[in-house]
Amino acid sequence: MLTINPIRWGKQYKSLEFQDVIHFDTGEPIAKIGQVNGGMVQMDMRKADNARKALRSIPTHELIERCKKAAYLFEHETLPVGDGQQSVADFIHQQSASTGLPEHMCRNNMQKNCFVLSNIDKILDALTRGLDLEIFSRGYGEEGRNVTVSFQCQTPVLGAVLPNNSPGVHTLWLPAVPLQVGLVLKPGSQEPWTPFRMISAYIEAGIPAEAFCLYPGGHDVGSTILGKCSRSMIFGSAQTVEQYSGNPRVQAHGPGFSKILIGDDVVDQWEDYLDMMVESVLSNSGRSCINCSGIWASRHTKEIGEAIASKIGGIEILPPNNPDAAIAAFTNAAMAKGTWSMVQQDLSESGVVDMTASFGERLVERERCAYLRPMVVTADSPQRAVAMKEYMFPFVSIVKCPQKDMLKSIGPTLVGTALTADDAWIDELTNATHIDRLNIGPMPTSRLNWLQPHEGNLIDFLFRSRAYQIVPMKVAQGV
Amino acid sequence: MTAPTPAWLATSDQVSKAKLELDQHTYESVQWHFHESTGSPFWLAKKAEFKFDPLKEVKVFDDLKKFPEFEDEWLRGGPVERWIPKGLQGKPTYVFETGGTTGIPKSRMVIDDFRIDYENFSHTLPDEYFPKGSNWLMLGPSGPRRLRLAIEHLCQYRGGICFCIDLDPRWVIKLIKKGWMEHLEEYKKHCIDQAITILTANHNIKCMFTTPKLLESLAAGLADKGTSIQEIGITGIFSGGTEFTPQWTRFCVEELLGGPTSESGVYMTPTYGNTLMGLACSRPVTDDDGYTIAYYAPQPRAVVEVVDFDDHTKIVGHGETGRVKLYTMTKEFFVPGFLERDEGERELPFHKYPWDGVSGVRPYRGFASSTTVGVY
Numbered sequence: 001m002l003t004i005n006p007i008r009w010g011k012q013y014k015s016l017e018f019q020d021v022i023h024f025d026t027g028e029p030i031a032k033i034g035q036v037n038g039g040m041v042q043m044d045m046r047k048a049d050n051a052r053k054a055l056r057s058i059p060t061h062e063l064i065e066r067c068k069k070a071a072y073l074f075e076h077e078t079l080p081v082g083d084g085q086q087s088v089a090d091f092i093h094q095q096s097a098s099t100g101l102p103e104h105m106c107r108n109n110m111q112k113n114c115f116v117l118s119n120i121d122k123i124l125d126a127l128t129r130g131l132d133l134e135i136f137s138r139g140y141g142e143e144g145r146n147v148t149v150s151f152q153c154q155t156p157v158l159g160a161v162l163p164n165n166s167p168g169v170h171t172l173w174l175p176a177v178p179l180q181v182g183l184v185l186k187p188g189s190q191e192p193w194t195p196f197r198m199i200s201a202y203i204e205a206g207i208p209a210e211a212f213c214l215y216p217g218g219h220d221v222g223s224t225i226l227g228k229c230s231r232s233m234i235f236g237s238a239q240t241v242e243q244y245s246g247n248p249r250v251q252a253h254g255p256g257f258s259k260i261l262i263g264d265d266v267v268d269q270w271e272d273y274l275d276m277m278v279e280s281v282l283s284n285s286g287r288s289c290i291n292c293s294g295i296w297a298s299r300h301t302k303e304i305g306e307a308i309a310s311k312i313g314g315i316e317i318l319p320p321n322n323p324d325a326a327i328a329a330f331t332n333a334a335m336a337k338g339t340w341s342m343v344q345q346d347l348s349e350s351g352v353v354d355m356t357a358s359f360g361e362r363l364v365e366r367e368r369c370a371y372l373r374p375m376v377v378t379a380d381s382p383q384r385a386v387a388m389k390e391y392m393f394p395f396v397s398i399v400k401c402p403q404k405d406m407l408k409s410i411g412p413t414l415v416g417t418a419l420t421a422d423d424a425w426i427d428e429l430t431n432a433t434h435i436d437r438l439n440i441g442p443m444p445t446s447r448l449n450w451l452q453p454h455e456g457n458l459i460d461f462l463f464r465s466r467a468y469q470i471v472p473m474k475v476a477q478g479v
Numbered sequence: 480m481t482a483p484t485p486a487w488l489a490t491s492d493q494v495s496k497a498k499l500e501l502d503q504h505t506y507e508s509v510q511w512h513f514h515e516s517t518g519s520p521f522w523l524a525k526k527a528e529f530k531f532d533p534l535k536e537v538k539v540f541d542d543l544k545k546f547p548e549f550e551d552e553w554l555r556g557g558p559v560e561r562w563i564p565k566g567l568q569g570k571p572t573y574v575f576e577t578g579g580t581t582g583i584p585k586s587r588m589v590i591d592d593f594r595i596d597y598e599n600f601s602h603t604l605p606d607e608y609f610p611k612g613s614n615w616l617m618l619g620p621s622g623p624r625r626l627r628l629a630i631e632h633l634c635q636y637r638g639g640i641c642f643c644i645d646l647d648p649r650w651v652i653k654l655i656k657k658g659w660m661e662h663l664e665e666y667k668k669h670c671i672d673q674a675i676t677i678l679t680a681n682h683n684i685k686c687m688f689t690t691p692k693l694l695e696s697l698a699a700g701l702a703d704k705g706t707s708i709q710e711i712g713i714t715g716i717f718s719g720g721t722e723f724t725p726q727w728t729r730f731c732v733e734e735l736l737g738g739p740t741s742e743s744g745v746y747m748t749p750t751y752g753n754t755l756m757g758l759a760c761s762r763p764v765t766d767d768d769g770y771t772i773a774y775y776a777p778q779p780r781a782v783v784e785v786v787d788f789d790d791h792t793k794i795v796g797h798g799e800t801g802r803v804k805l806y807t808m809t810k811e812f813f814v815p816g817f818l819e820r821d822e823g824e825r826e827l828p829f830h831k832y833p834w835d836g837v838s839g840v841r842p843y844r845g846f847a848s849s850t851t852v853g854v855y
Contacts, residue, residue, distance in 0.1 A: 015726055016724075016725045016726040016729060016769065016770060017724060017725075017726040035726065037726065037727055037730060038695075039695040039698075039699070039727070039730060039731075039734075039735070040730055040734070042695070042699050043698075043699065043702070043734055043735075046702060223660070227664065243658075
C-alpha cells in the first residue's frame with residue numbers, strides 16, 4: 001500500500017499519524033496519508049519567503065517552460081508519489097476509488113489540469129492583459145506607454161484548503177507557480193492524488209522543491225493555512241463562503257448555483273438547446289460548481305423538464321471503470337441519504353413536480369456507499385425553495401419566471417448562460433453583479449474558457465497595483 | 480515469536496507489592512468515608528441506599544466494583560459542605576470547579592489534596608531541568624480551578640515563586656461555540672502576550688506549566704520575537720490539560736523545544752489529570768518508544784483502569800482499547816469508579832509505577848463529536 005508523506009518545503013516528513021484512504025465500494029485501504037498539525041504549519045510559514053525567493057531565482061519564461069513540461073509529466077509519465085511510483089493508470093484508478101467519480105471523469109479532470117498548465121503562457125497573458133510577466137517578477141516596469149507600472153506581490157505563497165472529493169478545482173492554484181508564488185496546500189482527505197501528483201510533476205520538471213508544502217491534516221491545519229498565508233483560497237459550503245466574505249486575504253469558493261436563463265425571444269425554440277442543457281447538468285456527474293442547477297424560462301418549463309428527464313432520468317449506475325458511467329458515488333452513504341431527505345422536502349412544496357419520478361428510484365444504497373440518480377424538477381415560481389438549491393449530483397430545477405423578473409430572482413450565479421439575442425436584456429445581464437461568469441449564447445455552463453478569469457482574477461488576488469515613481473539619481477563614484 | 484520485554488517493565492514482585500498496598504489503602508479509605516464518625520454527609524446518605532455494607536464488605540480494591548458508578552452530576556450545586564468528611568470538619572476548605580460555561584459548574588471541595596498530589600508529583604521531576612529555587616510561569620487557566628493553586632504550590636514546594644496569567648477557559652469555550660474565531664485568536668494572543676511579557680522581564684523563570692496548544696502558541700510567539708523557549712531560559716515544562724498525541728509530542732520536542740532533552744537542555748513531561756483524580760505522570764517519552772504517551776495514576780491515592788466500552792466492570796487486555804475509568808481514595812474525597820470522557824489503550828506496569836497505565840488517551844468516541852475539547 002502506498003504511503004504518502006506530507007511535504008514541508010519540498011522535503012518529505014515522516015509523520016507518526018496516518019489516515020487511510022479507503023476504496024469507496026470495497027472499503028479496502030488504498031493508501032495511508034501522513035498527517036501534520038497546525039503548529040507545524042505555523043512554524044513552517046516563517047520560512048515562506050524562501051519559497052518565493054527560490055521561484056524568483058528562475059526567470060518567468062523559464063518557469064513557464066518548466067510548467068509545460070510538468071503538464072506533460074502529469075498527464076503521461078510515471079511519477080514518484082509518496083514512497084512509491086504512480087503511473088497514469090494508477091492515478092486514475094486511485095482517484096476514482098477514493099472520490100467515487102467514474103474513471104473517465106477522473107481522466108477528463110486530469111486533462112483539464114494539464115490543459116491549463118500546458119497553456120499557462122496564454123492564460124497568464126489573458127489574465128494580465130498582456131503585461132510583460134517580468135513586471136510581476138521585479139515588482140515594477142514599463143508598460144509601453146512611457147508609464148511605470150508596479151504590481152506588488154502580496155504574499156510569498158498561496159495557501160489552498162482543497163475540497164474532499166472534487167478533482168476539478170485544481171486549475172485555480174496552478175498559475176501561482178509561474179507567477180513566482182509558492183504553494184501551501186491542504187489536500188482533501190479523499191482527493192490527495194491531484195495535489196501530490198502535480199507537485200511531483202512540478203519538481204520533476206525542475207521547479208524548486210522548496211516552493212511547495214503539502215499538509216494533509218485536520219481542521220486546525222486548514223485554519224492555520226488561512227490564518228498564516230497572506231493569500232489563500234478555500235473550497236466549501238455556502239456557509240464557508242459567508243464566513244470569509246469581505247476578507248481580502250481569503251478567496252472562498254462554494255456552491256456555484258450556475259444557471260441557464262432562456263430569453264423570451266428564443267424560448268419557443270428551446271428544443272434547439274436541449275443537448276447544451278443536458279451537458280450543463282450532467283457533466284462531471286453534476287458535482288461541479290459550474291454544473292447547471294437551474295434553468296429559468298417564462299414558458300415551456302414543463303416541456304423542457306420532460307425533455308431533459310427523458311434524456312437523463314433513466315441513467316443507471318454503472319461501475320466506475322465503465323466508460324459510459326455517468327453517475328459518481330457518494331462515498332459517504334449518510335451524505336446521500338441526507339441529500340435525499342432535503343430533496344424530498346423540496347418536492348413536498350406545492351408547485352414543485354418531479355419530472356424523473358417515473359424513471360425509478362433515485363436513491364440507490366450500496367453496502368458502503370450510495371448513489372443519487374439524476375433529477376429534474378419543475379417549479380412554478382421562483383418562490384419555491386427548490387429554485388435556489390444545488391446538490392452534489394445531477395439535479396436541476398426548471399423554474400418558471402417572467403424574463404423581466406429573472407435577474408432580481410436568480411440570486412448569486414457563478415456561471416450564467418443566457419440564451420437570447422435581446423440587446424436590452426443582454427445589457428442588463430452584463431451589468432448584473434450577481435452573475436460571475438456570463439455566457440451569451442448556447443455555451444454549456446460547464447465549459448470554461450481558461451483565458452477568462454474564474455471567480456476573480458488571480459492576478460488581482462496575488463498582486464496589488466500601486467504607484468511607483470522613479471527619479472534618476474547621480475551617485476558619486478567611489479561611494 | 481513473542482515481542483521483546485521492554486526494559487521499563489515492572490517486575491512481578493513490584494506489581495504484587497503495589498497491589499497489596501492498594502488493597503490496604505482501599506480498606507482504610509472505605510472505613511474512613513463510611514464510618515459515622517468520619518464520613519461525609521453525602522456518602523453516609525448514600526450508604527443507606529446500598530444493598531451492601533461498605534464497612535464490612537469492602538476489603539480489597541476489587542470490592543469497589545460493588546459500588547454504583549460515580550456520577551459527576553452529583554457534584555453540581557450545593558451545599559458543597561455535604562462532601563466534607565466529618566473527620567476533617569473545621570479545616571480551611573477550598574472549592575474547585577470544572578465546566579460551568581453554561582449552567583451550574585461541578586464543584587469539588589479540597590483541603591490538602593492538591594498540595595499532597597503536587598508534592599508527590601514534585602518528587603518525579605528531575606532537578607536538573609526543574610531546578611530547586613527557580614521561578615515558574617503558570618500558563619494555564621486561572622479562576623476557580625485547582626490547577627492554578629496546585630502549580631503555585633508545586634513551585635513554592637520547590638522553593639520558587641510562581642507567575643500567573645489571566646485565562647478564562649469558559650470564555651474560550653463560548654467563543655468557540657459562537658464561532659467567533661477571530662476573537663478566539665485575539666484572546667489566545669492576549670494570553671501569550673502576558674506570558675512573553677513575564678518571561679522577558681528578568682524573573683529568572685526556568686520552569687513552567689502549560690497546555691500543548693498554549694505551548695505551541697508560546698513557541699510561535701517567541702519565534703516572532705526572534706527567540707525561542709530554549710533561548711528564553713526555560714528548562715523544564717510540565718504540560719497537560721488537553722490531549723497529547725505521539726506525533727504532536729515529537730513535533731514539540733523536535734521543533735518547539737530545540738530537539739531531544741540531551742541536545743536542547745529542555746525537558747517536557749506530559750501529564751494527565753483532572754479535578755476529581757489528581758495527576759497521572761507519564762513514562763519517559765522517547766523516540767525509541769515511538770513517542771508513546773503512557774500515563775500512570777498516583778496509586779494508591781488514585782487508580783486508572785481501562786475498561787470494556789460496554790461492560791465497565793471488565794478490564795480490557797494489555798494493549799487493548801477501552802474507556803478510562805478513574806478511582807480516587809484520599810482522606811478528603813472518595814470516587815469508587817468514574818467513567819472519564821476519554822478512551823485509550825491499557826499499558827503494562829512501569830517499574831517506577833508498578834501498576835497498569837493508559838496510553839493514547841483521546842476523547843471517548845461516544846462523546847467525541849459532541850464535546851468541545853482542548854480549548855486552551
